[in-house]
């Protein structure tokens with residue numbers, strides 16, 4: 001699903017009106033109906049609802065929502081329209097006219113002084129102050145109103161965006177002066193700002209409402225940001241053929257594990273096998289042999305010369321994917337071995353965890369990364385590699401710059417893992433849950449991505465597929481085990497089921 005920038009929304013609206021032969025007011029009614037339906041499913045008609053409308057179309061939506069709720073028997077609706085400069089958008093003005101003809105509706109038009117209504121945690125506020133037309137931070141009365149709403153404890157439903165939050169970049173915005181929604185109801189496609197952790201408290205739960213916007217225009221408008229869903233990954237998955245053997249599904253070599261961290265090798269190897277790789281070889285410290293051979297009997301083991309950590313990353317056979325990182329530590333000799341690997345390998349590479357920490361210790365190694373190498377840092381590893389970042393917007397911008405500069409794929413892990421391709425395009429992932437914030441989860445992800453590389457998928461597809469499947473496996477496992485009890489072995493064990501769910505179009509994915 002494409003993520004559009006706010007300034008393109010008008011274009012999509014206009015195309016929709018033209019293609020469907022409707023006017024913009026009808027589209028506003030459609031949007032308002034969708035919002036009102038959501039409110040009706042959540043609150044009884046006896047609920048007190050305070051509707052705050054701004055001067056633009058976001059305010060128009062809010063006025064229409066108020067009218068629809070009132071018509072549906074919600075008699076405790078109070079409406080405040082902020083018309084402080086005496087100029088409303090055309091559709092907002094039309095909605096105002098419709099509303100004021102309604103008998104008995106509690107309507108106040110604020111032109112100058114404003115006495116805010118009493119609000120408590122028992123009330124619902126519908127926030128239609130500003131949406132994607134916000135063009136500067138909230139100031140003066142609007143800022144005070146946002147704070148007043150936030151302090152009230154009322155349940156806040158924001159239309160399209162919490163007022164005061166920009167659709168894209170908010171690094172300079174003081175979140176205290178933005179309306180804090182409990183529920184954000186946005187239209188059709190998400191905004192970029194939904195994917196940054198700093199906005200999570202402001203957005204609350206967010207939901208996309210289908211208002212049947214014009215598909216052909218949405219296909220046409222270019223964007224560098226996408227949200228990956230089941231329908232995007234399914235066409236990538238190739239069916240397995242009847243007359244095939246394990247060699248048709250590739251061989252993975254995993255440089256992983258060291259003394260005290262052999263579990264990382266086990267988890268990567270297991271996830272790799274559960275994601276369809278034909279052959280998996282673990283190269284690790286000698287001490288790890290009994291652990292790996294017992295825990296993952298399907299994997300082969302290649303012992304390093306060293307007892308406790310890896311000192312040699314020579315690739316002596318043909319492998320369709322090579323992984324370095326999980327649990328390898330950052331011993332000087334391991335860094336030397338990694339340097340050798342980066343300079344010599346011809347196989348597609350995935351680098352994770354300690355491999356990235358090794359590079360951070362010797363930053364010139366970044367210039368040795370073969371094109372299309374996949375690196376999978378979490379925030380801490382990313383900052384160690386590329387410098388400290390104060391917020392996730394700056395970090396994403398840096399990831400885009402670095403993916404382009406080094407011609408690599410950066411999988412920046414987080415709640416919405418962002419896979420950044422060498423073109424600078426960003427693919428946000430839609431699967432996963434907080435239970436997956438657990439030791440070894442990244443080792444599993446590395447194994448899944450490597451499995452797809454080995455099976456002949458292009459690196460950018462292997463990364464996107466791996467991230468989606470890893471999250472889905474976590475979502476499926478959490479249903480049985482719960483967020484507290486979920487461990488990384490569970491994620492690995494569910495990878496196969498996750499792939500099957502996508503191929504078989506199992507609900508609720510489709």
Ligand SMILES: NC(=O)C1=CN([C@@H]2O[C@H](COP(=O)(O)OP(=O)(O)OC[C@H]3O[C@@H](n4cnc5c(N)ncnc54)[C@H](OP(=O)(O)O)[C@@H]3O)[C@@H](O)[C@H]2O)[C@@H](O)CC1
Nearest residue numbers: 028031056057058130131132133134135136137138160187
């Ligand atoms: N396809 C869709 O998604 C659909 C979207 N729809 C809805 O349209 C909404 C977008 O409407 P919109 O373009 O009229 O912008 P909106 O957010 O109402 O604000 C503009 C007004 O605010 C003002 N203003 C701005 N910042 C300000 C500030 N800090 N402080 C004070 N004033 C400020 C600005 O004034 P100006 O500065 O331009 O004079 C202007 O008057 C969208 O969010 C969604 O709800 C649906 O109806 C249909 C389908």
Ligand SMILES: [K+]
Nearest residue numbers: 127130161163
């Ligand atoms: K809003």
